[in-house]
Each structure stands twice: as structure tokens, then as C-alpha cells.
Amino acid sequence: MRIIVHKAKCQGHARCSAQAPDVFKLDDEGYILPGDIEVAEGEQRLASRGARSCPERALELDRTPAARG
Amino acid sequence: MAINPVPDHVPSEMVRDFSLFTSPGMAPTPNGDPHAAVACVHAGPPIFYSPCNTRGGRGTWVITRARDQRRVLQDTETFSSHRSIFSSALGENWPMIPLELDPPAHGVFRSLLNPLLSPKRVMVLEPAVRERAITLIDRIAASGTSCDVMKDFAFPFTVSIFLRLLGLPDHRLDTFVGWAKDLLHGDDVKRPAAARTIVAFIDELATKRRKEPVDDFMTFIVQAQVGGRRLTEEEVRGIGVLVFVAGLDTVAAAIGFGLAYLARNLKDQELLRREPDRIMLAAEELLRAYPTVQIIRVATKDIDFEGAPIRKGDYVSCATMIANRDPAEFECPNTVDLAREENRHAAFGYGPHRCLGSHLARREIVIGLEEWLARIPAFRIKKATAPITSGGHVFGLENLILDWS
Ligand code: HEM
């Protein structure tokens, strides 16, 4: 699974990293680091919960086969 | 309150008799529930015009859907924050920073301030916050089986954390609580007087820190650089005043509304006391159900929004208490479900002005609830007393007398 990060939409609510700090890394101001995130096998549940916690809809779950592979 | 006439471009069928100031349940009300009172708007259209929806009696468009509020608050080019609310009450014209600036200037100051209240920084502040909560609650527990949560805990707690943030000693606590009360809830004489006092205080503190720097918020601000220059006096004041007004009443009200809910719902109270791990999630749900801030924007150009002819200069209201009760966004929005997951509520706003203090506020609320529940046994609203709620720009709770005898 992959998480597409729409960095421009991130406003630093930090709800993603409150759910899954190891998946969602924030910069010193508290905003998400740029770049899409490849989620490891064991972290998928927490990661998708984190992505669905974003008030700005900055995090998009990509479950296409390519992303899974 | 002076009511401005409805502007000609607003179609009469879009005008509704609704106001966060004057609708039923908005005036100070014993045992009121102003949040439930505004939740009725979702049965109606996504946008309507309220002829009197600010303290000064101005009309605003009201956005009722959370999705549309996101659109408005993320689109700072069309919907500006530039207003000078605080200084105009003094007959002056300077912005509170970063609240009343638009991008790109907003981003410059926001980046400067973000590290001071980032999630990382708040982790460093946490022990001091917890220590304050414990001291205050221990004193309450030792002195009886009843107290006024607002006066004895919520206000002193939030004000003392603010003082610590600014690097000021606690003995000034009562003075500050008084200023904050007058500013937020005083009459037309007390409010500007308090505003002037606060401005003078911030100016004086800035001067002091310029001369004798220490390791605190204000020293950081007076030494900071934006675009290769120091901040002006007006900019320093704009930041100082905003931190003062933004972080006191809001956190105190959130703690008050949360404890009022728990006092009336003993099962939920007992669950959180028995399983404190649930408090973090529960605090989000309490913020969703009982948010406090009405956000206002000014249209920078003519735009048709969901069929409404918004014209340049019109005020647009995005009330967080309305977004948070939107059934399109939250299942059973009027039910408090302390285990609600993926709770993308709007209590701290959306878009670039997302509450700078949100990480600190969240810690204060969670720590406040944790330490209260750990130290005070089963509590209820004291018999023959009634918490007085009010609507307005910031929803509030005047008193909350709890009893655990
Ligand atoms: C539960 C408590 C709080 C609530 C509900 C709250 C709510 C909000 C909301 C809705 C906004 C957005 C306003 C807008 O978009 O026009 C905001 C902005 C802001 N808040 Fe808070 N707030 C809280 C606590 C705090 C605290 C503790 C601080 C400071 C330590 C703080 C500082 C600020 C600042 C500086 C802004 C302006 C940010 C900007 O314009 O970029 N707030 N707050």
C-alpha cells in the first residue's frame, strides 16, 4: 500500500502522526515531509487510519495493484 | 446591537432569521446547549444570509456544510482574513499576526512561529503543564467536595500555562485572568479598557526583552528576523496580543464543556476514569461536539457560491460548531460517542490559519481531563446550580459548579 502525500494541502494538524508516528514523519514546524509513503506490511491498518484522520484531505490511500506490489 | 440593512444583492429568499449572537439559546442561558441550538441549520440550504452575525451587528453569509467550509478556508485568495478586529475596537488599524494576514505574508510569520508550538515543542512543555494541573486539582480536592471548575481550575490552568509560555511569573495570574475576562466578556466600557491594558502590557514586555533577553517566547519574537530584518513594534504587538486572546478562553471553555458533559453522563465519566487510555480519543470527540470558535472571512471578489451571490467585501462565516454537526461529515453528529474514530473535526479550523496552538491546546485538554478524573471522584452538576452557556464569536461557559460529596 502507498500513501500519496498532497504536501500543498498539509496544514500541520499532525493528526496523521498522532495515529502512526512511524509512518507519518513531520518536519520541525510540524508539517508532513514531502514525498509519497510506501507502507510496510505490518503498518497498513494504522497507516490507513492515520491517512483518514487528515482534516485537510492531504493524504490519499493508493491501493492499486502497482502500489501494492 | 445595531443591525445593518441587508445589502441589495442578497436575494430575500436567502435571508434567514439566524444568528450566533441573537438566536434562541445564544444569550447567557442557565443549562443552555448553544451547540445543539445551531445544529438545526443542516436541514436548510448549504449557504444563507444572516443579517446580524457579528458582535458589531454585521451581516454574514453562513456556510453550513463542512465540505464547503474547507473550500472557503483553503481558498485564501477569494476569502481573506484581513480585518483588524482587535485594533479597530481601539480605533487603530494593525493586524493580529498571523490571524489577520493573508498569504504570502501569513506564511512568513507562520513559519517563524510554528516551531514555538509544534508537536515536538509541546512534548517539552508537557511536564510543566501536568504539574500545573496537579497542583490546582490537588488544592481543590483538599479544600472540599465542590468547586466552580471555571474559576478554580479551567481559567487559572490555561492562564498560568500562557504565563509560562511568555516567561512570566505566576503571581500575576489573577491580574491576567481579570484582563482576559473583561476583554472577552466585558461591556462596551470594560472591553476597550482591557484591550488597551493588554496592548500596553505587551509593548512593555517587548521593550523589556529587547533590553534584557531571556529564554522565552517574547525574547524570541523581538530577536527574530523575517526577510532579513527585525520585526517592527507593531508586528511584535500583533503577535503578542493574538497569543493572549487566542489561547485563554478557548481552552478553558473546552475543558468546561467537556467536564460538563461528563458530569451529566456518569457512565462515560466512569469509563474514562477506569480506562484513562480512552481520554485522548474522547477529547477529540468533546472538541467535535463542543467547539467554540466562529471563523469569519471577507470576500476579495464577487463569486457565486452554491447559488449565493457573494460580493466583494461580504463577510462569510464558517462556524466550527456548524461544521462539526454536519451529518454529511459525521454519523449521528448530535450524539457524543467518545470512541469515535477518524474524527476529522473542524474545532481548530481548516486551511493555512489552522490553530497554531492546537497541539498545546490538545495537550492541555487531555492532561486536564486525565488529572481531574484521577483526583476527583464521581462528580455531578451541584444541585440547585446551573452552568450558564453563551453563544457569540467564542462560545463560552460562565460557571460550572461540580459536586462530589
Ligand atoms: C481548544 C482551544 C482552541 C481552539 C478551539 C482554537 C481554535 C482556533 C481556530 C478555529 C483558529 C482559526 C481561526 C481562523 O482561521 O480565522 C485558531 C487560530 C489560532 N489559534 Fe487557536 N484555538 C485554541 C487554542 C489556542 C492556543 C492555546 C493558542 C496559543 C497558545 C492558540 C493560538 C492560535 C493562533 C496564534 C491562531 C492564528 C493562526 C493563524 O492565523 O495562522 N489557539 N484557533
Ligand code: SF4
Ligand atoms: S494530518 Fe494532514 S494536515 Fe495534518 S500533518 Fe498530517 S498530512 Fe498534514
